[in-house]
Amino acid sequence: FAEHCTTTSTGFKVLPPFIRIIQGDGVSYETLATILQAMMDANYAAENLAFGSGGALLQKLNRDTQKCAFKCSEITKADGTSTFVYKDPITDKGKQSKMGKLSLERDPAGNIVTVTEGKGDPAKDMLVEVFKNGVLLIDQKFEDIRARAKC
Known part of the structure; x- marks a missing residue:
């Protein structure tokens, strides 16, 4: 795609319009200047970037x-x-993720639990397939999702 790159009037490189850089991890007011300076040092225009952020810009909450x-x-x-x-990860066992086909079920006490490794009971599974191979199977309305969240 190098042949599609252009240069700004100030000499910074601009990627083709079909390619952009999304920086969402670790973005805060403090890191914006550092990220933009790195782009400048590498001679790339800021217009190549799109910033995203979770809770860091508001309440310092993250996943x-x-x-x-x-x-x-x-x-x-x-x-x-x-x-x-x-x-x-060897550095933080608390970040170990679940593996295999997951099922969301109620245990005998009524608590919602995740069953891993395909060991769940399909008849009890509360999960609903929404996407399959890039195809939207259920077009959910926001009002319906909000109503389910209240139950």
């Missing part, structure tokens, strides 16, 4: 505050074979 993250847990290939996918 670790509630130990919440969305991750791939299993890959099923076209031939039907599956492979568990998980994270198991």
